[in-house]
Amino acid sequence: MNRSRIAILHPGDMGSAIGGDLSEHGIRVLWASAGRSETSRVRATADGLEDHLSVGACLRSCDIVLSVCPPHAALDVAREVAGQFFHGLYIDANAISPGAAREAAAIIEGAGGHFVDGGIVGPPPRTAGTSRLFLSGTRAAEVARLFNGTRMEAIVLGSEIGAASGLKACYAAWTKGSTALLTAIRALARHEGVEDALLAEWARSQPDLPKRSKAITGQAAKAWRWVGEMQEIASAFEHAGLPNDFHRGAAAVYEHLSCFKDAATQPSLDEVLAALARKPG
Amino acid sequence: MNRSRIAILHPGDMGSAIGGDLSEHGIRVLWASAGRSETSRVRATADGLEDHLSVGACLRSCDIVLSVCPPHAALDVAREVAGQFFHGLYIDANAISPGAAREAAAIIEGAGGHFVDGGIVGPPPRTAGTSRLFLSGTRAAEVARLFNGTRMEAIVLGSEIGAASGLKACYAAWTKGSTALLTAIRALARHEGVEDALLAEWARSQPDLPKRSKAITGQAAKAWRWVGEMQEIASAFEHAGLPNDFHRGAAAVYEHLSCFKDAATQPSLDEVLAALARKPG
Numbered sequence: 001m002n003r004s005r006i007a008i009l010h011p012g013d014m015g016s017a018i019g020g021d022l023s024e025h026g027i028r029v030l031w032a033s034a035g036r037s038e039t040s041r042v043r044a045t046a047d048g049l050e051d052h053l054s055v056g057a058c059l060r061s062c063d064i065v066l067s068v069c070p071p072h073a074a075l076d077v078a079r080e081v082a083g084q085f086f087h088g089l090y091i092d093a094n095a096i097s098p099g100a101a102r103e104a105a106a107i108i109e110g111a112g113g114h115f116v117d118g119g120i121v122g123p124p125p126r127t128a129g130t131s132r133l134f135l136s137g138t139r140a141a142e143v144a145r146l147f148n149g150t151r152m153e154a155i156v157l158g159s160e161i162g163a164a165s166g167l168k169a170c171y172a173a174w175t176k177g178s179t180a181l182l183t184a185i186r187a188l189a190r191h192e193g194v195e196d197a198l199l200a201e202w203a204r205s206q207p208d209l210p211k212r213s214k215a216i217t218g219q220a221a222k223a224w225r226w227v228g229e230m231q232e233i234a235s236a237f238e239h240a241g242l243p244n245d246f247h248r249g250a251a252a253v254y255e256h257l258s259c260f261k262d263a264a265t266q267p268s269l270d271e272v273l274a275a276l277a278r279k280p281g
Numbered sequence: 282m283n284r285s286r287i288a289i290l291h292p293g294d295m296g297s298a299i300g301g302d303l304s305e306h307g308i309r310v311l312w313a314s315a316g317r318s319e320t321s322r323v324r325a326t327a328d329g330l331e332d333h334l335s336v337g338a339c340l341r342s343c344d345i346v347l348s349v350c351p352p353h354a355a356l357d358v359a360r361e362v363a364g365q366f367f368h369g370l371y372i373d374a375n376a377i378s379p380g381a382a383r384e385a386a387a388i389i390e391g392a393g394g395h396f397v398d399g400g401i402v403g404p405p406p407r408t409a410g411t412s413r414l415f416l417s418g419t420r421a422a423e424v425a426r427l428f429n430g431t432r433m434e435a436i437v438l439g440s441e442i443g444a445a446s447g448l449k450a451c452y453a454a455w456t457k458g459s460t461a462l463l464t465a466i467r468a469l470a471r472h473e474g475v476e477d478a479l480l481a482e483w484a485r486s487q488p489d490l491p492k493r494s495k496a497i498t499g500q501a502a503k504a505w506r507w508v509g510e511m512q513e514i515a516s517a518f519e520h521a522g523l524p525n526d527f528h529r530g531a532a533a534v535y536e537h538l539s540c541f542k543d544a545a546t547q548p549s550l551d552e553v554l555a556a557l558a559r560k561p562g
Contacts, residue, residue, distance in 0.1 A: 098473055121482055132482065157478055166473030171482060173466045174490065178459060181527050184518065185454045191521040192379055192447030197438055201402055201413065201452060209455065237465065240472040241558060245530030246462050252524035277522060 004028055006146070007058035007065045009077050010036060011044055015068035017124030018093075018133075020047030021150045030058045056084055063088035064146070068120075071095045072228035078104040082111035091143055093118030093133060095229040097169060097236040098162030105137075105161045116143050117161045119168025125151040136163035169236045173247065176226055177233070180250035182213040183257075186269070187276045214269045216257070221266070223257035230254060285309055287427070288339035288346045290358050291317060292325055296349035298405030299374075299414075301328030302431045311339045337365055344369035345427070349401075352376045353509035359385040363392035372424055374399030374414060376510040378450060378517040379443030386418075386442045397424050398442045400449025406432040417444035450517045454528065457507055458514070461531035463494040464538075467550070468557045495550045497538070502547070504538035511535060 006022060007030045008015045019029040031049045033041050044051065052058045059065065059081065065088065067077045074094040081090060090108045092101060092115070105115040116139050122131030128151040135143050136157040144154035157163040189195040202209040230251035237244035256276045260267050267275075287303060288311040289296045300310040312330045314322050325332065333339045340346065340362065346369065348358045355375040362371060371389045373382060373396070386396035397420050403412030409432040416424050417438040425435035438444040470476040483490040497504075511532035518525035537557045541548050548556075 121486070134478070155478070157475060160474065163473060163475050163478075166470070167475040167478050167482070170466050170470045170473070170475065170479050173469070174463065174487065177462055181458055181462070182455065184523050184527065185451050187523050188454070188518055188521050189447070189451045191523070192444060192451070192517075193441065194438060194444050194448040194451065197415070197436070197444075197448050198451045201448070205402070206455065236473075237469055240469050242465050242468050242472070243530040243533035245526040245533065246465065249524040249526030249530070252526065 005030060005062045005064070007031065007052075007055075007062040008049065009055060009058070009065060009067050009081070010069050010073075011040065011047075011049065012069070013043070014120065014124045015066070016040070016043045016047045016049065017126050018066070018068060018152060019044070019049045021125050021152055022146070023048040025148075025150050027146065030062055032058050055080055059084050059086050059088075064091070064143075065089070066091045066093060066118075068093050070225045070228060071232050075100065075104055075107070078107045082107045082113065085111055087112045089114045089116065089139060089143070091116045091118050091135070092165075093120050095119070095168055095172060095232060096165055097232040097239065098166045099235060099239050100232060101162050101165040114139055115161060116140050117164040118143075119164040119166075119171075121168060121171050127151065129153075134164040134167045137161050140164075166236065169233045172229060173233050173237075176230065176254075177246055177250045179212075179216055179219065180230070180253040181246075182209065183216045183272065183276065184249070184253055186213050187273045190273055191277070216272055217266055217269050220257050220260040220272055221263055223254040224261040226254040227251050227258060286311060286343045286345070288312065288333075288336075288343040289330065290336060290339070290346060290348050290362070291350050291354075292321065292328075292330065293350070294324065295401065295405045296347070297321070297324045297328045297330065298407050299347070299349060299433060300325065300330045302406050302433055303427070304329040306429075306431050308427065311343055313339050336361055340365050340367050340369075345372070345424075346370070347372045347374060347399075349374050351506045351509060352513050356381065356385055356388070359388045363388045363394065366392055368393045370395045370397065370420060370424070372397045372399050372416070373446075374401050376400070376449055376453060376513060377446055378513040378520065379447045380516060380520050381513060382443050382446040395420055396442060397421050398445040399424075400445040400447075400452075402449060402452050408432065410434075415445040415448045418442050421445075447517065450514045453510060454514050454518075457510065457535075458527055458531045460493075460497055460500065461511070461534040462527075463490065464497045464553065464557065465530070465534055467494050468554045471554055472558070497553055498547055498550050501538050501541040501553055502544055504535040505542040507535040508532050508539060 005028045032055045101117045108115045116137035119134045125131040140156045147154040189198040230247045234244040234247035286309045304310045313336045382398045389396045397418035400415040406412040421437045428435040470479040511528045515525040515528035
């Protein structure tokens with residue numbers, strides 16, 4: 001297997017940063033610009049990714065594919081790769097449920113490829129020590145070695161497909177779930193006319209909450225992408241026989257905030273709470 | 282109005298502690314033991330509450346009633362008092378939705394009484410500085426004065442019925458909602474076989490969570506009472522046109538844990554997670 005080349009499909013900020021990290025460590029990173037935005041092209045070029053235009057062209061030049069895309073697109077990317085009869089190693093690093101990871105594995109393996117489950121915790125790895133790539137599957141250790149010396153720390157969680165996705169789901173269940181919950185609580189406090197009183201009580205007995213409960217303003221532009229992730233997490237709870245309602249609620253919150261996709265400026269808290277109070281669509 | 286006597290219906294740990302606090306400050310506190318447990322009787326006696334046996338007997342001796350009971354019983358207590366044609370001042374300090382507080386007000390006022398909405402934040406006031414009683418309604422300031430010098434700090438939130446209940450709902454939406462969420466996440470991590478990996482990642486990037494995520498063990502005995510509170514909070518979100526799923530999920534978590542009611546010893550985390558994974562009932 002040619003370990004010196006990897007294709008990343010379809011790099012957004014995270015995928016492009018991972019690609020840049022790998023390319024700085026001697027690995028050639030390919031991507032396919034067909035159908036992707038100018039923003040993606042500018043970013044991928046800056047990160048040293050080589051544009052091979054189409055997915056098919058990438059796959060002809062690589063034995064390894066890393067899928068890093070919004071959760072709702074993960075299975076489509078797997079199908080696209082399987083449709084090209086890819087026989088190499090496919091790593092799905094997307095924020096999908098363990099069940100969806102097993103589904104992606106079946107798609108890739110059904111076409112003759114090999115599958116490793118992945119889950120990313122932390123921001124795009126533009127500085128060292130911030131981000132982890134959890135990996136599981138029989139060839140997980142092999143994938144981890146690709147990241148030797150890079151800014152992304154690879155951690156192997158054993159051979160079961162679903163473990164890496166499960167870890168990521170549990171992690172984001174709290175970070176993104178609690179952000180959605182706090183945003184909804186501020187909206188309720190405002191609706192009931194008790195926001196100032198709540199902030200005063202929080203300042204006394206929950207001193208991190210006045211600030212945390214407005215953290216959404218810096219993240220609202222990503223809310224559109226988190227709808228699918230919250231639905232994946234809800235599926236993970238449901239499949240485990242646990243209450244899945246929390247993340248149905250979080251998905252609903254982020255659905256309301258999807259209007260801030262590609263917003264030129266960060267919305268104010270007033271704008272976020274107004275969007276949450278509106279009916280979506 | 283006779284400000285030197287107040288009836289508390291039906292004192293559990295919180296109501297009894299409030300009664301004890303008031304009685305230490307020169308107010309005679311009555312309660313009705315009929316149909317209540319021996320535990321309640323022992324506690325109320327220790328806190329200096331006077332047993333007048335029946336609700337009717339309490340109401341004949343008092344112009345002020347404070348209702349402190351599990352949320353699911355709040356409207357029944359209001360109906361019981363209204364059924365005695367109580368014309369005094371009724372304070373509902375229960376963890377109910379703003380809408381339920383307005384319903385309780387209509388019940389009390391329909392029978393000729395006066396209503397003040399209340400919401401308690403903090404533990405039973407056995408030491409000073411830990412607990413607040415939020416109050417709203419046209420006679421809220423009058424109620425607040427009863428607590429002058431006591432360990433319970435009374436805070437008036439204006440004249441609208443629903444404000445005090447709304448503040449309390451927002452507060453508990455986070456404290457009890459986030460506890461339920463963290464408990465469910467640990468159960469999911471265990472189901473997926475990644476609990477150790479999650480704890481290791483949390484220790485690095487969310488260092489308060491390893492401990493917080495097992496806080497439920499010290500609170501599981503109260504879970505039965507929180508089911509109703511979570512449902513009230515879900516109603517509050519729904520009435521405000523906001524996603525109510527978070528607290529439907531929290532109610533489901535606490536429903537599973539209701540088996541620990543009156544448990545002689547604190548359950549282990551293993552026991553809590555096993556109860557959460559079982560079908561309830």
